[in-house]
Amino acid sequence: MTDPGSVLEDSSIQADQASWRVMPYPAAGSEVIATVIAISRQYATLFDALREAGETANFPVITHALSAPLVTLMGLGQTIKPTPGKPFVAILQYPWFITLAFFNERADLRFIRTLQHRGLRRPTNFRNALATTNASLEFVDPDLFLVPLGNAVDTTLAADLRITFTTSRVEVIEPLQHDVLPGWCPEPLLACELTEAGTPLIDSHTFTALREDKWVLQNFLPTAKDIVEIYPDRSDMKLLRMLRLGRVALFAITVLCIAYFAFGIVGLVRRPEWGFNPLQAEAAQGRLTKLTVERQKADHWNNLLDDRSKAWVVMESFSRMFPEKGGMLVKTYSHSAKADGGAGQAKIGFIKEWKITGFARDEAIEYLTTISQREGISAHFSEIARITGNTSFSPAIGNRNLVVNVRTQENAGYKSIPPEEASDTDESTYPFTFDLTITQRFEATDPMAITAAKAP
Known part of the structure; x- marks a missing residue:
């Protein structure tokens, strides 16, 4: 406020003797009413001295003058517990003045006033001012919270209030504990700490507005604009901090890069290839x-020398193809293997052939039919490959194929006799003869194809 005299309609006010600020009464559900707070400019020289000392030490000092009573009001929620549903009065007792803050039952600020001691221990009209203000605000038996904020305040004030206001609750607020600051000087702590919501008092409309709009943190003795312009602001300080961190990071990256290249050169020199x-x-x-x-x-x-046609594997195949008591009598069994390819090829295929003749009874005809099919003979060869471990019998590997030809006809020398009298070695007891030919062809692209080139 630059012209408090015209606003307050008081021509006796000297605007250059004090700094004036507006303080609203943000009561919920009512019009916003404000008062004027003034702080003497006698401390402006102290702030100027602090700034000059900072300039001398090349350390910028930014000053911010607060109103101690307003800061204390903001911190009331941390120190008092009013009776629910009742108004209360906060009495801020300083050595040379008293500030009265009147709050309604919803903890909304309704009125604030200051009484000067004028050389006495307390204001002469203190009790009268308190009683008349309560009556004008229609406060009935409000709680009275006395907050001592000085080392030499009147300690008998609480007892006098209990005598005068017998139906009101009078309580002296215990000071905040701190390792350095005295208990009667809580303003620096309250100004630095963020008041957290949680109790009904702090959550009231007044304290919410004061906390969010920061009315209590107004600067009563601002620095002149020409001085502010030469001082770095918060964004400048952040930029300087970031530049400092960036410089450190750049230096660290440079050192790491040099170390990386140095270790790389050392590792390169230590390699056997370096001394080759x-x-x-x-x-x-x-x-x-x-x-x-x-x-x-x-x-x-x-x-x-690959295992293409081992004798014992061939005999194992023979014994499993014609099991004992299988209703078959083998007369001849021959096995042959020969190359299959022309000259000039790097690899050639080969052919393995089995020719089997014999006699069969009725129960063996179905078996011969099964192995004459591709699935049946493939199953037999797969079993031999699994049992013997010889991959030449496996039909699922490489490029190879199986062909089976079975021819059966009646046995001209068959003689019908009872089954229990039939001998397994008697050819005349078998009603059929069979001629079985199995051909297994390996192409030149098969893994077991024969290398036709000469040895190197």
């Missing part, structure tokens, strides 16, 4: 050539 002698390349190449030739020879002979 070019003269050793020819010797190594010669050894590699010899090893390659030896490997080719080994691969060549391993291919030729």
